[in-house]
Amino acid sequence: MSESTRVRLPLTPATTPPPSAKACCHEIPRHTAGADAPVVALVGAPNTGKSTLFNALTGSRVTMGNWPGTTVEISRGVWRTTLAVPTCDCDNCTCAHDEEPLAITLLDLPGAYSLDAHSPDEQLTRGLLQDGPVDERPGLCVITVDASRLAHGLYLVAQVRELATRVVVAVTMSDIAAQREVTLDTARLSQELGCPVVATDPRRRTGMVALATAVRTTLADPVPDPRPTPFTDDALMLDDDRFTWLSDAADTATVAPGHDRLTLSDKVDRWVTAPVAGPLLFLAVMWAVFQLTTTVAAPLQDALARFFSGPVSGAVTSLLTLVHLHGTWVEGLLVNGLVAGVGMLLTFVPLMGLMFLLLALLEDSGYLARAAVVTDRLMRTMGLPGRAFLPLVVGFGCNVPAISATRILPDARQRLLTVLLVPFTSCSARLTVFVMLGTVFFGKNAGTAVFGMYVASVALVVLIGLLLRRTLWRTMGAEPLIIDLPAYHVPTLRLTGAVVWQRLRGFLKTASGIIVATVCAVWLLQSIPTTGAQSFGNVPVEDSVYGVVARTISPAFAPAGFDQWQTTSALIVGFVAKEAVISSWAQTYATEQPQPGQAGLLGDHIRAAFEQSSGGHPLSAVLAFMVFLLAYTPCVATLAAQRREAGLRWTIFGVGIQLATAWLLAVAVFQIGRLFW
Amino acid sequence: MTPGMDLASAPLDTPLTLIGVGSAVTSRRRLATLGLREGASFRLLTRTIGGGRIVLVGGSRIALSKDLVRQLRAQAA
Numbered sequence: 001m002s003e004s005t006r007v008r009l010p011l012t013p014a015t016t017p018p019p020s021a022k023a024c025c026h027e028i029p030r031h032t033a034g035a036d037a038p039v040v041a042l043v044g045a046p047n048t049g050k051s052t053l054f055n056a057l058t059g060s061r062v063t064m065g066n067w068p069g070t071t072v073e074i075s076r077g078v079w080r081t082t083l084a085v086p087t088c089d090c091d092n093c094t095c096a097h098d099e100e101p102l103a104i105t106l107l108d109l110p111g112a113y114s115l116d117a118h119s120p121d122e123q124l125t126r127g128l129l130q131d132g133p134v135d136e137r138p139g140l141c142v143i144t145v146d147a148s149r150l151a152h153g154l155y156l157v158a159q160v161r162e163l164a165t166r167v168v169v170a171v172t173m174s175d176i177a178a179q180r181e182v183t184l185d186t187a188r189l190s191q192e193l194g195c196p197v198v199a200t201d202p203r204r205r206t207g208m209v210a211l212a213t214a215v216r217t218t219l220a221d222p223v224p225d226p227r228p229t230p231f232t233d234d235a236l237m238l239d240d241d242r243f244t245w246l247s248d249a250a251d252t253a254t255v256a257p258g259h260d261r262l263t264l265s266d267k268v269d270r271w272v273t274a275p276v277a278g279p280l281l282f283l284a285v286m287w288a289v290f291q292l293t294t295t296v297a298a299p300l301q302d303a304l305a306r307f308f309s310g311p312v313s314g315a316v317t318s319l320l321t322l323v324h325l326h327g328t329w330v331e332g333l334l335v336n337g338l339v340a341g342v343g344m345l346l347t348f349v350p351l352m353g354l355m356f357l358l359l360a361l362l363e364d365s366g367y368l369a370r371a372a373v374v375t376d377r378l379m380r381t382m383g384l385p386g387r388a389f390l391p392l393v394v395g396f397g398c399n400v401p402a403i404s405a406t407r408i409l410p411d412a413r414q415r416l417l418t419v420l421l422v423p424f425t426s427c428s429a430r431l432t433v434f435v436m437l438g439t440v441f442f443g444k445n446a447g448t449a450v451f452g453m454y455v456a457s458v459a460l461v462v463l464i465g466l467l468l469r470r471t472l473w474r475t476m477g478a479e480p481l482i483i484d485l486p487a488y489h490v491p492t493l494r495l496t497g498a499v500v501w502q503r504l505r506g507f508l509k510t511a512s513g514i515i516v517a518t519v520c521a522v523w524l525l526q527s528i529p530t531t532g533a534q535s536f537g538n539v540p541v542e543d544s545v546y547g548v549v550a551r552t553i554s555p556a557f558a559p560a561g562f563d564q565w566q567t568t569s570a571l572i573v574g575f576v577a578k579e580a581v582i583s584s585w586a587q588t589y590a591t592e593q594p595q596p597g598q599a600g601l602l603g604d605h606i607r608a609a610f611e612q613s614s615g616g617h618p619l620s621a622v623l624a625f626m627v628f629l630l631a632y633t634p635c636v637a638t639l640a641a642q643r644r645e646a647g648l649r650w651t652i653f654g655v656g657i658q659l660a661t662a663w664l665l666a667v668a669v670f671q672i673g674r675l676f677w
Numbered sequence: 678m679t680p681g682m683d684l685a686s687a688p689l690d691t692p693l694t695l696i697g698v699g700s701a702v703t704s705r706r707r708l709a710t711l712g713l714r715e716g717a718s719f720r721l722l723t724r725t726i727g728g729g730r731i732v733l734v735g736g737s738r739i740a741l742s743k744d745l746v747r748q749l750r751a752q753a754a
Contacts, residue, residue, distance in 0.1 A: 113710040149736030152712045180736060239709060256736075266722050269738065273725040373740045377727035386742070481729060481742035482707050 038219050039105045040079070043125055043160070044144030045153050046111030047369075047486045049172040051075075052495065053144060053202035054108040057211075074124060075108040081212040102216060107138060110407075113152075115159045130163060140166040140219055142211070147177035147184050147199075148487065150254055154246035157193060161227040166218045167195040170211055174199055176487045180263060182256040189253035194227065203492050265488045269370065278374040285367070286454065289358045291447040293351060293431075298439065298446075300350035308343025329537035333523050341519040341583030342512065351435060352428055353504050359397060360499040364491035368393060369483060376481045382465030385409070385479040388418045392461060395425030396454070397503065399634045403641040413476045419646045420654045421465055423634050424661075426457040429578035433629055436582055440603040441610075441622045457630055464661065518573055518580040522546060522587050541588060560628065560666035561614035561621030561674070566605075571628070577635040620673030624666040631662035681752035684730055685743065689721045697750035704745060711739050718754055 044050045058077030081102050112125040129137060141160055145153035160167055171186060190197040196214040200207030230241050271277050313335050320331050362368050371393070376386030388409055395402035399422050406418045426434075434453050438446035469476070525546035529539040541547045542565065550569035557563045557571075566588050573584040582602075589605040607618065614621035633639065633655050642651040681696050695717045698705050712735035713719065719734035728743030741749075 113707070116706060116710075146736075149712070151735045152710070152737050155710045177736075182736065239706070243709070243714065262722075266733070266738070269731060270723045273723060273731060273740070275724070275726045278726050373725055373729070373731075376725075376729065376740075376742055380727070380742070386740075480704055480745035481740060482704065482711070482745065483740045484711060485731065485738040485740055487738075 037078075037103050037105045038140070039107065039138045040140045040142055040215060040219075041107045041109055041128060041138035042142050042144065043109045043112060043129065043156065044170075045113045045146070045156060045484075047484065048111070048144040048146045048153060049202045050111060050144045051108055053142075053170060053172070053200065054106060055498070056202045056205045056208060058106055074110070074128070077106050077108070079104040079106040079212075081216060104215070112156060114155055129160065129165070134164075137165060140168060140215060142168050142170050142215065144170050144172050146173040147171045148173050148180055148182060150182075150184065150189075151246055151250040152484075154193075154250060155242060157195075158227070158242040158246050161194065162229055164223055164226050166221070166223055167193075168211070168214050168218055169193060169195060169197040170207075171197060171199045172202060173487070174201060180256070180261060182254055185253050185255075189249060192249035192252050194224065203489075203495060263487070265366075268488060269485070272367070272370045273373045278370075282371055282374045285362070287451050289355070289362075291451065292358065293355045293447075293450075295447055297351040297354050297435075301347045301435075304347040304350070305343075308339065308346065312343060313339050329527065332527075332537070333520070337519045337523045337587050338516065340586040341580075342516070349504070349508070351432070353500060355428060355431065356397070356500045356503045357496065360496045360503075361491050364489055364496055364499070366486045366488040369485050372483055373481070373485070378462065380481075381469075382417070382421075382462065383469045383473060383476045384414055384418060384465065386481040386483060388414060391418055391422060392425050395422045395427060396457075397428055398506075399423055399425065399427050399638040400641045403638065403645055406645065411476075411479060413473060414479070416646055416650060417465065417468060417473055417476070419642055420468065420650065420657070421461050423638055423642075423654065423658055424457060424460040424464060424631060426454055426630055427578070427634055429635065430629060433574075433578060433581050434626060436603075437606070437622055437626060440607055441619060453626055453630055456627065460631060460661070464657065518576060519583055519587060522573065522584055525549075526587070546588075556663075557628075557666075558613075559671070560624045560663070561617060561670040562610060562625045562628075562666075564609040564613040566609055567613065567625065571632070574629065575633055575636070577637070578629070579635075581629070614670070614674070617670070617674040617677055619677040620670050623673055624670035627669050628662045628666040631658060631665055633658050681750045684721065684732075684741070684746040684749045684751060685728065687721055687751050689723065692718060692720055692754035693751040694718055694754045695749060695751050699748040699750070708739075708749075712737055713739065713749075719751075 042050055042054050054075065054077060057079045081104060107128070109125045109128060110122065112122040114122075115126045115130055116122075129141065143153075143157050143160060145157065157167065157169060169189070171184060171189075174184070177184060184199075186197045186199050196218055198207055198211045198214050200211055227245070230237055232238065272281060316335055316339055317326065317331065320326050320328075320334065325331060362371075368390070372386045372389040375389045379386050379388050388406075391402045391405035391409075394405045402422045402425065403419055406415045406422070409415045409418060430453075431450070434450045435446065438449040442449040526541050526544045527537045527539065528545045529535065530543055530545060530548050534540075534543060542551065546569060547565055550565040550572065553572070554563040554565045554568040557568055562568075566585065569588060570581045570584050574581040585606060586602055589602055610618040610621045610625070639651055639655070642654060646654075687693055695713060695715055698708060698713075698715060708714065713732065717734055719732050722731040722733050722738065724730060725740060728746070729741050730746050732739045732741060
């Protein structure tokens, strides 16, 4: 059950003061906090555990990660709090155990080091807290501050305390601080900052009750006076005042060793970011991820495939026979369409789960932030900062959130260039097709073939980036790399499990909807005859509307070695979503030769198609097909995200580049490859 | 010219004090919010690929690229 929603500005949260802060005996709606509920904003520097805290408080599933820029939109959730009270004087009290319930609307804002907005996601935070109308601002700000580097999180506290708003500071990462022998006196810090300070551990969900108590108590108090500042407009003088204030507060409240002690994280970083070892380790880690994914998941995948093509298809056929629908169009739609398509999708659950697990472990451990340092030089050749690597990595999971993640980039031209490059990152939906074709055509070397596609994906990003950088983007300046490295964490089961489940569920939710819709559309098009000799639902596929359209387009792919209409039709379906490519194949071949229970022969059909269309060079043709699949438009959802971030003209421009690149590369791969294989 | 040395020439694992930030205003403010402002004590942890450095300051580990490293000046603390 998700109780959060993602929203974009303008926000119109409820105003302060909260009328229900001291009331009880109210029904709390399960999914909403009600229009009069107090609104609390969760803000803080990137990677201070803000989204983890949001999830712990609301039970939601916002994307979390141990790297900067995880939150790029505002999430809204319901934080159900209870506050122990000595008595309750409501008539017919319904409060249990002397507790006052209160539902709070909690907003998870993008990470911000300050209110000096350097990027669009930081502008969101500034817009809500400082620039928006006073009566639309949240009633209270909870600011997360990392205990292990207190001073660096207090700059934002200093700025927010200059506004007329209530503030509660939630101190996180106390375990890391303890490892560095830093001790923090929260009571002293509270005195110095002039607001409540609560120690929490969102990863282990401790300190949540204390935080709720502090927030509710503060909500019931009047808005405090802003922190006094020098009467000047000089930004540097104001900065000096803030740094003096926060340094005094940090020095008073903490006891730390005289200098930064070298931690295990530091020793690891010496190797992980080193000039030679760093890139080698990066490549080794990426190769291991894809090798592990394919080899471990393959047996599970085979077992699931046998299950769906055997017992499940058989059971549905038997059921249809019982109700006298055997041999009708209903059987075609259900057995060859839905069971084959959805079954094929479900066989990829172990593969996707493992992939998401490994990426989540890399994220949660803190390695991906180091990967941004390692790839900075490469990104710089395209005029992009190392931070641009982060959305590109997200793209290897799914292109849609990756395009949103480009908002962490401060420069509009860098953002646009990254938005155009994201579709060349090989998303997980493409992985399903690569794994299937790799298994069919390359056998034991499937893992290496899939890894090769990821290397090709990185090469494509670099080459297209260089091309654009030297033409349309040649006047763009390069931003220097400044990246705040999070400490390494031992990933927690709860956090990693939550991230994996969230992504897997998202994949299944999106894919299943698309698969069912596409299967029905493909079935409909395959059922409509193009000649008067056949009737609806009783027509060979190649004579249907589907077959005729695919055959019309097919000759364009003859130079690339895959002009079989069945292959071309899969590419047309893949334009909608790559998740549907395999299901459309399953549907096409099963419909062409209706043999219930034999969808496992799909690989043989595909192999034969490539053998025939390539004139005896199936390996070259399938490699060309995989390259085409890698480079052409990922899905309509990505196009929608691109349009949102870059506008229609740039989206069309991007589609043009993708199609041209895909076709030219596919032709080159086949024509060169056929000389060798 | 600010005295001292740029961070590209500064030794690793040695206490240093930042005495000059010659970068653009945007980078300067960004560095300041991360704790790297004139007068700050810090150490260089390691040299990264491409000639950058990882800086240890106020409990934070900040990776900086080569061009920025050349614009920051420090002296032994």
